[in-house]
Amino acid sequence: MQQQTILITGGNDGIGRATAQVLLERGHRVIIAGRSKEKLAAAVATLRYRTNKEAIDWLYCDLASLETVREAASTFTTQFGKLDVLINNAGVFTNELQYSEDGIELQFAVNHLGHFLLTKLLLPLLKAAPAGRIVNLASVAHFHGKLDFESLTGEDGPECYNGLEAYARSKLANVLFTRELARRYPEIESNCLHPGVIRTRIANKETRWFISLFWNLYKPFMRSTRCGARTPLYLAMSPEVRNVTGRYFDERQCCRKPSMLARDPELAHELWEWSDVMTQEMA
Template sequence: MSKRVLITGGNSGIGLCTAEQLAARGAEVILACRDLDKGQAALARIKNAHPRAKVRLFPLDLSDLEGIRDSAATIFQELDHIDVLINNAGVVPTRQQFSKDGYEMQFGVNYLGPVLFTHLMLPLLQKGEQPRILHLASVAHWLGRINKKTWRGRKLYLTMDAYGQSKLANILFSNILADRLAELGITSNALHPGGVDTPIFRYAPKPLMALIRPTLTTPEKAARLPVSLALDPQYAGVTGEYFANFKPAMRSPLARNAKLAETLYYDTMAELDLPAL
């Protein structure tokens, strides 16, 4: 039986290539996108390449917490389960912007919104077969520091500092889910798909670029890792890992800090007014 995979931001870049490759392997693909015009174009592109593919589109704006709840309610009306959730969507603005709820945009869209959406999708995942959650993180998490004072804005906005915090937070959240969902049989893993050479890297410090440059690749190649982690049987039951190049990779000391993960998780639940797992 084919897997049903929900991917956020599957309308462009790595996300679109991931969605295409999932469909090529027979998965049912659920696109959750902010821009519905681009989403429809992505759906048409996938169906054109794979006429028998099952592809559906739902609205999802991760910068709007109330909108996330509304989108989740719509998905619940239409779907009875999902097997894999891929938290792919993200933004990297080069100047400070804010979400609808007043959070610094990278923190809000790359981390806070996906945390809420993931919690809302858990009942559907519990009904899935060997359910898996994947979080697209980055080697840039090595730059990250969790600083609650910056969640609603920074006096000095540095793109890569904000990005690093959001990617570190992704890994810490994945670690928490791995621990707390183990009894439910839901796995949670983070991954660095490999950087795609885009203008974002002009803002990266030279030491980080030394780490990133060997991993720069095309969106098509970058998509292979999330597709494999979503579908391949050898990853069934594997949880709490951070993958790069198809194998567990080194995490920063902060990304391995269980106390920091717990503190971030409880602070996040308070921001979202959600009960902890």
């Protein structure tokens, strides 16, 4: 296969880093994006050492800041000028109400809105690619998600906040976004996935100690990040996915029916319009 240029958000840790490693091993050009320049530089050094390949770079992009996302898309376009596959992998989980720089509930801001804007700004490059692809890391948690646009700016207050519900809502948005991307841009293959329950630090970062402890207790029963990278890699690279778009896949690379809400075309349209307004308002 010809060398592809692939951008992975949250590529400095967990599933994103494992995905980057395999893509590098296969001879592709990989750019990892993240919110910490130090962590990104360290991950690039580690991946170069592990794979003995140089075709990896990093891009500063804090998805909790729409301004940073705009700068990142512009830097990427100038610096690399080419994009075959965008893997929207970055994710955050928190059990306390927090806000992005733009005043949006943090999980929704990072897991959906930042990716929405980044994807839109990189669409010209993806459309110009011979076979552009977008891969969104959703989750089986989306089955518990509901979408209430009013609560996304946090008016309900911290006492009403449930971190798991907010995470599920952001993951529902990932599936709806995928569906709407496929409808609006049929020339790009856009799919999303649940990677499995994977041994990463996602629930050790922004959570209280007891959530972190609970997550650690379960880690021995979880699968490795290398396993977690299988479905993103499949959707990014496999010829089997050619002409397959707007679908949700599980950790065994099987196409599955997502939740009823995730299949609602009007909700997908509404989410797109809401996201468009929010990202323009904050320009």
